[in-house]
Amino acid sequence: MLNLKEVKKSFTEPDGSDLPILDIEQYHVEAGEQIVMVGRSGCGKTTLLHVIAGISRPDSGRVKVDDWDITLFTEPECDRFRAENIGYVFQTFNLLPGFSALENVLLAMRFTGGRPDKARAKDLLDRVGLSHRMTHKPAMLSVGEQQRVAVARALANKPKLLLADEPTANVDSGHQQQILDLVRKTCEEENVALIVVTHSPEVAEQFDRIDRLEELNQVAVYK
């Protein structure tokens, strides 16, 4: 489902020199598989998710999602592919403050070019336990509720791959497990492959497959 081959990514330092971030020889995720990616801060976990999602382009190498090599796409093609096939849950939820919970979910549907499926948006919010909070703006929702809206939004377009960047980091301990269970359960129900990035051992130990970025990444500084 996801294949990375010889992916390299570096950033340019202010002095003009290159700062290598990623150098991954091979990486593979099966359809519907649930993986946790761990690694210390600054080792490139978020950059890896950005490369997989097509938000950042690798300097070299191939990124295949569902047999589509997204490195060959033009930027608009990549944007459309991401909207249709990849869900993204952020550490800071990143709900748009001017929109209600339902509108946030519907907004994600608009980027596929089709008509927003209101029934599915409501169903998703119902499944994450927010059927009674659909018209509430993010500021009126608790932190846990906001992240549940973010999960519903990420699944709005029936993606094949869900990327969750520290989804429980900003949630209080009482809600962490609830959010994690929700993400895993809905991904399982929709047969969505899941990559959760975390530095939390409590989260990591719940997954059958734990990938350590330091082991995957050939950049010397992280070894």
Place this chain on the structure above:
Amino acid sequence: MASLLTAISMALGVSLVVGVLVVHSVVDRSFRRGGEGYDLVVGPKGGKQPLVLNSVYYMGRPVGTLPYSYYEEFVNVDGRFAHQVEVAVPVCMGHRYKDCRVVGTTPDMFERLTYRDQQEYVFAKGENFKDDKPFEAVAGATAAKNANLDVGSTFQALHGDATHEQEFTVVGILEHTGTPNDKALFVNMDGFYLIHDHENREAQQHADHEHTHDAKGKCTHKGCSHGEKKISAMLLCVRPISPGQSRILARQINNGKDAQAVFPSKVIAELFAGMIGNVQLILLIYAVMIVIVAGIGIMVSIYNSMSDRRHEIAVMRALGASRSTVMMVILLESILLSLGGGLLGLFLGHALIGALSPIIIEQTGVAVSMFQFRPNELILIPGLVILATIVGYLPAMVAYRTDVAKSLTTTP
């Protein structure tokens, strides 16, 4: 909040544009109405515009005078031009009462002339002055109100700084006409002649001979000049003998050395284009500049908000929005703010006109309503969309160029 304020400033700018357009239309209609109801204005040789300003709008000083005998060439059966003329109404200017011009004329002014689309003069009170009652007067609607005159009131006309002792009695008050006549007082021209004749006689102390006067007050004494009557101008309705008869008559008059004939509508159009048109253009430029400044305000407002919204834009991009989509969102915001402000401005402008319509009708006679739209107001909508697109382009480009990865890792 900043966006709301800039939209309000746009609304004020647009309401000013609406105001200027409507005021222009009111002045235009009010101005053009003045010269309706007759074909030619005949006056002494000189400037065309001063003649029309004085004899049609009762503004400025008379260009000069025409001898009464010249007027008789148009009204007497054996007059040179009489066969070409249907109506000839003389006007004598140079007198005033309070802030109103006093116009010496004949009853034909209201009996045989019309105004605005062939409408006949109607008296709100009383009746027209009579030919054989030299000291009767008629007041225009606004003049009667401003000078506090009613039927039966009397007034003394002022000539320069001197007041004539003889009083005129108001016998009629006209309905509103929306023409300059609303602001004038009309007296029997013979009354003027009798006053002047009487005063001249006293001044010259012609005690050595007796004077007799004919029906028009002209002195019949041989060699005496005090009875030489004059008029300021004439308003002519030309008999439609053949097509272009007005031009033929005007040419004949202008070829002579006594007088000039002008087409009031043509002179008014020139006056409007040359003077009022330029004032309107300047006002319109100012109003449009206010709209442009408001547009720049919208640009500054959106541009300043971009640093706060960069994270939101990055989130939208991460969810699959393309660069052009987020660019369109910002442009759309700019257009909505401009159009919203513009529509509010249209409403405000027309509401203001609606509120001021009673005053406009009273001052100009032109009826305006809140829902009376000028065709050139339609240009405001595409104009605002173009302006919004231009001013929204800079912040839209900021959205377009947002570095998604960098902005996502920045805490909002």
